[in-house]
Amino acid sequence: MKSKFLLIAALLLSTTLFAQDQKPKLAYPFEDEIKAFKQQDSLAMPKAGGYLFIGSSSIRKWVDLPKHFANKPIVMRGVGGSQISQWVKYYMPSVVYPYKPSKIFIYVGDNDIAAGAGAQSVYDNFVTLLGMIKQNLPNAKVYFLSMKWSPSRAKYYNEVALGDMMIDAYIKTQKNVTYIDMNTTLLTPASKPDSAMFQKDMLHLNLDGYDRWEKVIAGYF
Template identity: 80%
Template sequence: MKFKFLLIIALVFSANVFAQETAKPKLAYPFEDEINVFKHQDSIAMPKPGGILFIGSSSIRKWTELPKHFPNKPIIMRGVGGSKIEQWVKYYMPLVVYPYKPSKIFIYVGDNDIAAGSGAQAVYDNFVQMLGMIREHLPNTKVYFMSMKLSPSRARYYNEVALGDMMITAYIKTQKNVEYIDVNTTLLTPKSLPDSVLFQKDMLHLNLTGYEHWEKVIAPYL
């Protein structure tokens, strides 16, 4: 009986050790695993300087058809999960922005911050900081801020999203080499509500038709 008890203890201990050894290492910062994928891709084939860089959250990451629809444009897609603008400012800029030395940067960020509890002011402050970082490290790069979209699943945040866009738009008007692109209006019905037909089932991310609407808006800026 004693032998069986000791055997069970040994098996439990071994299982715990194995679980600890095989557990994924703790990430140093949010979405580090996705950033490492970009680093690996770049180690194999680094994009040439002067490309057109798209950065932001999953709305960029899921925009997989964009490079295919503009094959003659040197588009670099660097969307990161459900990332927030504060994370881009704090972690990602040196890792997935500066190294590419892009001629243009298209930015889609902010609505995840607001949905997580940050207000329009925080999104605005982070954008001002992000733009300053770009100006310091990439002074000749043209910047385009894509408006935060109104998603049906986030109706409670519409006012805060609209306020954030308004604040950022006003700031951009005072700056050089940066433009605001309204990619939200193209997703609205005649009643100025998000058209659910353009969204996936989660009513948060765009479907292919929704992205086609976006592509028509951004095409002149590419």
């Protein structure tokens, strides 16, 4: 009888500990990162009129940008491996509108394509995203950073190029919106992705890759 009681107690204890180890289920992708931004803003809210960088891990990992342009009001808000569809659906009210930026730099789209979305979907979501910005931040200038050709995603190059081309063509019809070619600077003289600009995963840029991006982006500050 005693051994049976001890067994039940042990089972109850292990169940309780297991439940405590489980993280709360996120209401939407990368919700924990959005909450971290809100917590950070509650301690020191960036001043209005800054240069806001939003998008996926290519923005999140660009940690040296504010250091190299310390005289510019740069606000970095990269979110995980986010997709443009998620920015449209979840993040704009929390990660864009409150900062009242004068300039918004956007890097998104290649994660959508890698997840199975086509160039048309990325284009459609960009049109929606731009409309949201114009409605809520009509004075902000918007810059779309072209999607890069990551060596690990070579099979998507054509779709990425098509998405960039469609977005570039649309931007040419808009006011206060600029398309920035961020991909060419990462290519070899033979117009192929330079693996020396990427981390070992051949997906994310290394410091040399970001240095090249910074030379491009400096002309828009």
